[in-house]
Amino acid sequence: MARNATAHVCSACGHAEGRWHGRCPGCGAWNTLVEERAAAPERHGRSGPSRGPRPVPLRDVRAEALARLSTGLGELDRVLGGGIVPGSLVLLGGSPGIGKSTLTAMALAHLQAAGRRTLYVSGEESPAQIRLRAERLGEGALDIPVLAETDLGAVLATLEAERPDVVVIDSVQTLHASELTGAPGSVGQVREVASAVMRVAKAAGTAVLLVGHVTKEGALAGPRVLEHLVDCVLQFEGERERTYRTVRALKNRFGSTSEAGVFEMRQDGLVEVLDASARFVGEATGKPGSVVLAAMEGTRPLLVEVQALVSPSELVPPRRVCTGIDRGRLALVLAVLGRHVGVGTGTADVFVNVVGGVRVEEPGADLAVALAVASAAKGVALGQSAPDAPTAPVPLACFGELGLTGELRSVAHPERRAEEAAKFGLGRLLAPPEVPTLSGALRRAFADEPLATSDPGRHHPPRDGAITHAPRRPVA
Ligand code: TYD
Ligand code: MG
Numbered sequence: 001m002a003r004n005a006t007a008h009v010c011s012a013c014g015h016a017e018g019r020w021h022g023r024c025p026g027c028g029a030w031n032t033l034v035e036e037r038a039a040a041p042e043r044h045g046r047s048g049p050s051r052g053p054r055p056v057p058l059r060d061v062r063a064e065a066l067a068r069l070s071t072g073l074g075e076l077d078r079v080l081g082g083g084i085v086p087g088s089l090v091l092l093g094g095s096p097g098i099g100k101s102t103l104t105a106m107a108l109a110h111l112q113a114a115g116r117r118t119l120y121v122s123g124e125e126s127p128a129q130i131r132l133r134a135e136r137l138g139e140g141a142l143d144i145p146v147l148a149e150t151d152l153g154a155v156l157a158t159l160e161a162e163r164p165d166v167v168v169i170d171s172v173q174t175l176h177a178s179e180l181t182g183a184p185g186s187v188g189q190v191r192e193v194a195s196a197v198m199r200v201a202k203a204a205g206t207a208v209l210l211v212g213h214v215t216k217e218g219a220l221a222g223p224r225v226l227e228h229l230v231d232c233v234l235q236f237e238g239e240r241e242r243t244y245r246t247v248r249a250l251k252n253r254f255g256s257t258s259e260a261g262v263f264e265m266r267q268d269g270l271v272e273v274l275d276a277s278a279r280f281v282g283e284a285t286g287k288p289g290s291v292v293l294a295a296m297e298g299t300r301p302l303l304v305e306v307q308a309l310v311s312p313s314e315l316v317p318p319r320r321v322c323t324g325i326d327r328g329r330l331a332l333v334l335a336v337l338g339r340h341v342g343v344g345t346g347t348a349d350v351f352v353n354v355v356g357g358v359r360v361e362e363p364g365a366d367l368a369v370a371l372a373v374a375s376a377a378k379g380v381a382l383g384q385s386a387p388d389a390p391t392a393p394v395p396l397a398c399f400g401e402l403g404l405t406g407e408l409r410s411v412a413h414p415e416r417r418a419e420e421a422a423k424f425g426l427g428r429l430l431a432p433p434e435v436p437t438l439s440g441a442l443r444r445a446f447a448d449e450p451l452a453t454s455d456p457g458r459h460h461p462p463r464d465g466a467i468t469h470a471p472r473r474p475v476a
Contacts, residue, residue, distance in 0.1 A: 005038055005179050006036060006179060006180055006181065006188075007035075008035050009034060009035075010024040010027060010029065010032045011033075011034050011187075012029045012032045014026075017033060020035070021033055034187045034188045034191075035186070035188035036188055037179060066085050066254060067086060068080075068084060068085060069083050069084040069085075069116060069165065069207065070111075070114070071083065071107035071110055072109075072111070073106060073107060073261075074274075075247065075263060075272045075274075076103065076107065076261055079234065079248060079249050079255075079259045079261045080232065080234075080252070080254070080255060081252055081254045081256065081259075082254075084207045085207065085254045087202060088207050088231040088253075088254065089194075089207075089208045089232070090209050090210065090230060090234060091172075091212055091227070091232070092211050092234045093212045094213075094237060095213070096213055098237065099265055100211045100236055101122075101124075101125070101170055102133065102137070102265075102270055103236065103247070103270055104120070104211060105130070105141055105144065105168075106137055107168075108168055109144055111165065112140065112144055113140045116165040116166060118145065118164050118167070119144075119147060119158070119164040119166075119167040120144050120146045120147070120167075120170065121146075121148075121149060121155050121158075121169050121175075122146060122170045123149065123150040123170065124170060130146050136267065136268050137268065137269045138268065138269070145162075150174055150184065151176060152176060153177075155175060156197070159201065160204065163206065164204075165205075167201065167207070167209070168208075168211065169208060169209070169211060171211040172194055172210045172211065172212050173190060177193060179192075190212075191225055191226065191229075194210060194226045194230070210226070210230065227251060230251075231252075231254065232249060232251060232253060232254065232255075233249065233251040234247055234248070235247070237357075237359065242357040244262060244356040244358065245262070245263045245264070245357070246261065246262050246357075246358060246359065247260065247261045247263065248261075248297075248298075259298035259299065259300075262297075262302075276302055276303075277303035277420055277423075278424060279356075280292075280303055280304045280305050280355060280356055281305070281395065281424045281425075281426065283356075284383075286381060286383025286394065288378070288380055288381045288382075289308045289309055290305060290307050290372065290382070290395060291306055291368050291371045291375065291397075292305055292396065292421070292426060293365055293368035293397075293398065293399060294399045294417035294418070294420055295364060296362060296364065296412060296417065301417050301420035302420075303420055303424060304324075304355065304356065305355040305395070306324075306325075306352065306353070306354055306368040306372045307353045307354075307355060308350065308351065308353075308373045308375070309349075309351040312347065313347060313348050313349040318350070319349040319350070320334070320349075320350055321350070321352070322352040322353070323352075323354065323357075324353060324355075324359050326361065329363075329365070329369070330350070332404070333366055333369045333370045333373065334373065336370070336403075336404065336438060337370055337373060337438070339406075340405070340438060340439065341374075341406065341439045343373065350373060352373065363401035363402075363409075364411035364412075364417075366401050366402035367398045367430065367431070370438055370441075371441065371445055374445070374446075380446060381393060382395070382396040383395045394425065394427065394428070396426075396428050396429075397421040397428065397430070398445075399431050400430075400431050400435070402438060406438045407436060407437050407438070408431075408432035408436055410432050411432075418431070430444055
């Protein structure tokens, strides 16, 4: 019996084997066999065609407005699309130590206080450890019912008996289905755990928050195989050493995927950062290499500081290090800078950082990266000192996508970005269409200062002669 309870199925070709093979005997691919519960016997064995269910016109389908369960964390609710949908399945991914257990415990504490039935299942920590965390989060968190268990069968039994409104499974990688031989966290186990929890939860109308660990490579490895199964995939990111954390939706059946919520990790849990722009602008240095990007996080404008450092390099090829922006995008910006405005960085290491551990994944960040790099290469600050406060320069704000021919292209919500910059006292804003080219933006940013960079030998003169160059060295 036990022999046939599971099968090892190739994820590439679907070939099934009784036991695990490193190489699929069906298609020859390596490492593709994944343990699964053996398929249930065919049910449609009756002879003759049977009449299937009748399709219904969409007009006749009843769609009730989804009641939402508020987590008490406005930032999380917004990313979820207005709160947790009853009976839904949400996957929350993030690297270890980022605060997933803290976030989910805080949400449950609020729901419990609001009279909902909750359950916190932990396969990672003992009840005593969970209590210690809860003590930091305040009185309410101590009312959460917890179950420290790694056996899937036991968890399912408790779920069926308790029928909570919301359950947190922390984490999906630590639960273990005893029918499968694979280790906890293996693809087969993770898939089985998620689908079994989903079956029981859907029947009981329980909303499930599945916590999943992300590997070093950044993929929701293991949990990634669940993406098609769940209603919503949330990514909790940031750097452990820093205080800011963002939660964003990668997939959401009940809301937008462009929203992001910002939190700060404090001694007593996560605190929503509602005035993120004010913080980032307040912390912006305004020194050479610093510029403020008027970004959009979903429907909300957000001002973040982009910093760059350009330093002579002995390495070939030199270093390109960036956090918070896409590497490919940085390469593009450096190429356009070198090719169209004569800011060469071919013999320099370039570091670009979005301050505060924020990620900006939008083309509107290009101009900020370009201006930060140019400012760093030149060693000239872009901030302007106000006459009354000469020691605290007001940073330059900007946004815009960079085209391959050096033009600046419009991005979404220009008015909202400009309003946000004005709101925080950033009077100087460079953006298309007022500034149509990168060379124009640099000219305005540097107020016609000559542009000399660390890589003078590789300059290509700009076509429109916008930038004055340091004289070329004669070739030896
Ligand atoms: P945790 O939620 O356990 O992270 P995860 O479940 O994602 O692995 O918390 C991560 C870190 O946050 C931990 O190192 C301690 C810190 N922390 C605080 O700074 N303040 C707090 O109130 C809590 C609960 C944790
Ligand atoms: Mg945890």
